Amino acid sequence: MQINNPLYKNQGIHVVLSLFTVEDGIFKVFLIKRKNPPFKKKWILIGGACYNNEDVDTAMKRELYEKTRIKNVVFEQCGVFSRPDRSPVCRMIAISYIGVIDINRVKYLKETEKTEDADWFSIDRVPPLGYDHDEILAKSIEVLRQKIFDSDILKNLFPKNFTLPSLHKAYESILGKQIDRRNFRKYLLQREIIKDTGLYEEKTGRKPSKLYEFK
Amino acid sequence: MQINNPLYKNQGIHVVLSLFTVEDGIFKVFLIKRKNPPFKKKWILIGGACYNNEDVDTAMKRELYEKTRIKNVVFEQCGVFSRPDRSPVCRMIAISYIGVIDINRVKYLKETEKTEDADWFSIDRVPPLGYDHDEILAKSIEVLRQKIFDSDILKNLFPKNFTLPSLHKAYESILGKQIDRRNFRKYLLQREIIKDTGLYEEKTGRKPSKLYEFK
DNA sequence: ACAAAAGTGTTGCATATACACCCATGG
DNA sequence: CCATGGGTGTATATGCAACACTTTTGT
Numbered sequence: 001m002q003i004n005n006p007l008y009k010n011q012g013i014h015v016v017l018s019l020f021t022v023e024d025g026i027f028k029v030f031l032i033k034r035k036n037p038p039f040k041k042k043w044i045l046i047g048g049a050c051y052n053n054e055d056v057d058t059a060m061k062r063e064l065y066e067k068t069r070i071k072n073v074v075f076e077q078c079g080v081f082s083r084p085d086r087s088p089v090c091r092m093i094a095i096s097y098i099g100v101i102d103i104n105r106v107k108y109l110k111e112t113e114k115t116e117d118a119d120w121f122s123i124d125r126v127p128p129l130g131y132d133h134d135e136i137l138a139k140s141i142e143v144l145r146q147k148i149f150d151s152d153i154l155k156n157l158f159p160k161n162f163t164l165p166s167l168h169k170a171y172e173s174i175l176g177k178q179i180d181r182r183n184f185r186k187y188l189l190q191r192e193i194i195k196d197t198g199l200y201e202e203k204t205g206r207k208p209s210k211l212y213e214f215k
Numbered sequence: 216m217q218i219n220n221p222l223y224k225n226q227g228i229h230v231v232l233s234l235f236t237v238e239d240g241i242f243k244v245f246l247i248k249r250k251n252p253p254f255k256k257k258w259i260l261i262g263g264a265c266y267n268n269e270d271v272d273t274a275m276k277r278e279l280y281e282k283t284r285i286k287n288v289v290f291e292q293c294g295v296f297s298r299p300d301r302s303p304v305c306r307m308i309a310i311s312y313i314g315v316i317d318i319n320r321v322k323y324l325k326e327t328e329k330t331e332d333a334d335w336f337s338i339d340r341v342p343p344l345g346y347d348h349d350e351i352l353a354k355s356i357e358v359l360r361q362k363i364f365d366s367d368i369l370k371n372l373f374p375k376n377f378t379l380p381s382l383h384k385a386y387e388s389i390l391g392k393q394i395d396r397r398n399f400r401k402y403l404l405q406r407e408i409i410k411d412t413g414l415y416e417e418k419t420g421r422k423p424s425k426l427y428e429f430k
Numbered sequence: 431a432c433a434a435a436a437g438t439g440t441t442g443c444a445t446a447t448a449c450a451c452c453c454a455t456g457g
Numbered sequence: 458c459c460a461t462g463g464g465t466g467t468a469t470a471t472g473c474a475a476c477a478c479t480t481t482t483g484t
Contacts, residue, residue, distance in 0.1 A: 001225070001304050001305045002225060002305075003225050003227055003305060005264075006267075007264070007266045007267060008227060008228070008264040008265065008266050008267060009267075010216070010217060010218050010267070011226055011227055011228050011265075011267065012218055012223060012226055013223070013226050013228070013297075013308055049220075049222070049223040050223065050226075050297070050308075051222045051223050052221075052222060052223060052224075052225070052226065052299060052306045053299050054297075054299060055297040055298050055299060056295060056297040056308065057297075077295060080271060080292060080295065080310055082228075082265070082270040082271040082272075082310075083270050084267060084268050084269060084270060089216050090216045090217075090218060091267045093228055093265075093271065093310075095295055095297075095308075163436090164436085164437095165435075165436070180474075180475075180476085181436090181437090182437090182438075182439085182475095182476085183473075183474065183475085185437085185438090186438095186439095186473095187473090190472095204435090204482080204483095205434085205435090205482080205483065205484095206434060206435045206436070206481080206482060206483080207434085207435060207436045207437080207480070207481035207482050207483095208436085208481080208482080209435090209436060209437090210436085210437085378463090379463085379464090380462080380463070395447075395448075395449085396463085396464090397448095397449085397464085397465075397466085398446075398447065398448080400464085400465085401446095401465095401466095402446085405445095419455080419456095419462095420455075420456065420457095420461085420462095421454080421455060421456080421461060421462050421463070422453070422454040422455050422456095422461085422462060422463050422464080423454075423455080423463085424462090424463060424464090425463085425464085
């Protein structure tokens, strides 16, 4: 059926993902550069339209794949952005998501049909973004910081096995503050969020760390 | 601008409110009965389309007023419902809200342009609802139960002054379980969520309760 | 043997839970 | 004076935060 009422016709639903990583202890977000107007040559978050045969989670998965070829990201809904003028093209609301991924397992496209560049940006060096993506990113960081301890959103940040010190650095860098190492370890083991694999790191310049895995 | 791409044209944005109250210790939700197809004569939650010049919060406020004449409700976003077939008419996503109100201060319309009845239903006697509103209601109850201690969502459940036992009953009825009276009181006073007014209930059959107000 | 980073355990404090007694009112 | 519900305080357990020493490895 056609929607003809001018009060609410020509509306669109977008999905937008703030994809995060931590590389060498630096908290980063993935951005793409638009090839076409509006916001030509502006950096934005990954996103696109939700199709009529998809729910929003499915659309987010597809858009992520189309824009970057990345799969198997754990992401979670994070907010709704609905200012009437947030897109200059037409009335579009955005359902926003956050996700976290291991930068070393990601191959991504530098260019696609609609993008001319793509890259990871350190959180404190993010350029001004198109649409209302500055606002979406700010909210996403806030939600990530809240969820980091209560959900398994970080479970794709590292390979299957990882060291506790590296996870510790990741938390500190995402939260932007220091966390006590001993309490951090206790917290994760007591709640059985991670599990000792019995394995050890190899060829380190220091005492080798144990390897853990998520449960 | 017109949206012509068949993949994502004719989409709509709806807002849906689960409006709750507690009356004589019974947890209830407000429903309206549809006058027209689809779901003619079915009970549903309060809701409607988001107009092009509104953000979703504004739309929710307007819809609530139009469908019930109720104003000044504190409500909070609660979820996104986007199954492609959730509305038989066209592709509609729903942004859902929860709100709580004092049943005694509410005058509502039994009939409007689009509704032929409206009423409060005890949570355990809710009839099958139209659209996916059963699902939305279930999620809303879950979110309300989570938010009840951390937000001021209940602050419109009672008149300005209220007794602690009545608030206690409301919590128990919403949560569906018993809460220790003494710890409940301690919790609310210690966090300065409520404040002693120095006043007392009058003409009760029992020992008069103190009157409190939200802070 | 020393520097650098990894591993571990204890103690105090704050918060949440469990629980029992006294008080005011109406009948 | 008794039944009903309202008000208050204490003791314990639990979870969180602060903190210091020992171990392994490479140089």
